[in-house]
Amino acid sequence: MTLEKLDISILKKSGYMKQKQKDLFVVRLRMPCGNVTSDQLSGISRLSRKYGTGYIHITTRQGMQIPNVDIHNLDAITKELEDNGTPPGSCGPRVRNIISCPGNLECNYGIIDTYGLAGILDKEFFGEDMPVKIKFAVTGCPNACAKPQENDLGVMGILKPSINTDACSGCGTCTFMCPEKAIVLEDDKAKIIWDKCNLCGACVGTCPSDLINEEWKGYKLFVGGKIGKYPKLGKELTATKSAEEAVAIFRRIINWSKKNTNIGERFGDCLERVGFEKFSKDILG
Numbered sequence: 363m364t365l366e367k368l369d370i371s372i373l374k375k376s377g378y379m380k381q382k383q384k385d386l387f388v389v390r391l392r393m394p395c396g397n398v399t400s401d402q403l404s405g406i407s408r409l410s411r412k413y414g415t416g417y418i419h420i421t422t423r424q425g426m427q428i429p430n431v432d433i434h435n436l437d438a439i440t441k442e443l444e445d446n447g448t449p450p451g452s453c454g455p456r457v458r459n460i461i462s463c464p465g466n467l468e469c470n471y472g473i474i475d476t477y478g479l480a481g482i483l484d485k486e487f488f489g490e491d492m493p494v495k496i497k498f499a500v501t502g503c504p505n506a507c508a509k510p511q512e513n514d515l516g517v518m519g520i521l522k523p524s525i526n527t528d529a530c531s532g533c534g535t536c537t538f539m540c541p542e543k544a545i546v547l548e549d550d551k552a553k554i555i556w557d558k559c560n561l562c563g564a565c566v567g568t569c570p571s572d573l574i575n576e577e578w579k580g581y582k583l584f585v586g587g588k589i590g591k592y593p594k595l596g597k598e599l600t601a602t603k604s605a606e607e608a609v610a611i612f613r614r615i616i617n618w619s620k621k622n623t624n625i626g627e628r629f630g631d632c633l634e635r636v637g638f639e640k641f642s643k644d645i646l647g
Contacts, residue, residue, distance in 0.1 A: 364436075365378065365437050366434055366436060385433045389440075390426075390451045391428070391443065393425045394481060395424065398426075402446055405447075406448055409442055414429060424461045426448075455492050455493060456492055457489060458497050458498075460500065461480070461498070461508055462480040462500035472519065479517060479605050480498075483609065492623070494626055498515050498612075499512070499517070503521075504560045505562070512596070517582070519582075521561055521562070522561055522576075522577045523565050523566050523574050524576070524577035526574075531571065534547055534552075544556075581601065581602050581605065583601065584598055586630035587630060597638060618641070
């Protein structure tokens with residue numbers, strides 16, 4: 363069956379959004395982490411001229427979409443987009459495009475491999491049918507450039523530092539380097555005030571004697587955030603030290619959402635209705 367014979371709701375779930383103009387559609391592309399090669403970019407440009415009007419929109423979720431595509435050309439552009447390695451993405455009540463910051467592969471502040479984790483999440487969850495849209499965001503550190511607290515499900519890279527206090531000379535360099543002022547000198551020894559520490563890891567490597575090192579790094583998980591008409595920040599659910607455990611927890615959350623979220627009810631609103639304490643107990647036991 364050709365795409366032009368499908369109804370609007372089915373087309374939307376697959377990334378084809380009806381425009382106001384008769385028979386014209388926006389074709390949204392699947393683009394995990396917003397990454398695209400120069401060759402793919404050239405292909406998208408060519409196809410936007412061939413099937414659209416030569417115009418491409420950069421979305422707020424690190425994606426691209428080609429507007430003004432005639433419904434009779436949806437099958438043809440889909441085939442060419444797939445050959446280009448940039449197939450149509452999802453819209454509607456599904457898991458949407460997974461977004462992330464560059465993480466430790468590119469950013470000085472990055473703690474975790476965001477592209478790696480986002481790729482795993484993409485393979486596991488992208489396009490999965492849900493009662494309502496679900497948006498993932500992966501950020502490499504507490505600077506939160508990818509805004510995990512503003513998405514239904516978010517991941518933040520964290521790092522717990524460790525100070526060799528016994529060998530500390532009390533020079534105080536680390537107290538100036540900590541952006542949260544969470545390191546102080548007590549009896550000429552550096553000490554971390556954990557209530558202030560946000561686990562950004564900025565202190566690691568700043569000690570002239572190399573006495574501040576990584577104790578462990580991991581993933582802080584957020585749930586229930588959203589923007590829109592009634593924005594709300596997501597709540598911290600838990601932290602884990604492995605990507606595998608993080609993905610397993612998200613699988614439990616996705617399955618829980620399918621059973622407990624009403625059609626059209628945003629995940630954060632569902633948590634508010636059910637109660638965060640009950641939800642946490644259901645997910646974490």
